[in-house]
Amino acid sequence: MNITDVRIRRTYPDARLKALVSITIESDFAVHDIKVIEGPTRLFVAMPSRKDESGSFRDIVHPITPEARQQIETAILEKYYAYLAENPEEDSSPNSGA
Numbered sequence: 001m002n003i004t005d006v007r008i009r010r011t012y013p014d015a016r017l018k019a020l021v022s023i024t025i026e027s028d029f030a031v032h033d034i035k036v037i038e039g040p041t042r043l044f045v046a047m048p049s050r051k052d053e054s055g056s057f058r059d060i061v062h063p064i065t066p067e068a069r070q071q072i073e074t075a076i077l078e079k080y081y082a083y084l085a086e087n088p089e090e091d092s093s094p095n096s097g098a
Contacts, residue, residue, distance in 0.1 A: 020035060038046075048060045
């Protein structure tokens with residue numbers, strides 16, 4: 001899998017949700033509304049989801065293998081940290097840093 005683009009669409013410096021991100025895979029397939037979330041010990045990436053009839057949230061798209069998940073998370077978090085380095089006024093996270 002080749003992630004050809006990662007775009008930080010919107011940031012939320014003072015919230016648990018830190019950013020909304022879009023990625024492009026192989027210059028052919030885009031996934032929007034991926035979330036960067038501040039967890040108790042680190043930032044993590046959550047796939048786009050929606051609420052089903054029972055009130056549970058289900059991913060709309062998701063990586064199948066742990067390796068694919070790691071590749072996506074690494075690409076997104078690297079881009080997010082680079083974005084923060086270029087825009088330091090947007091970083092208010094106590095867990096920030098690479």
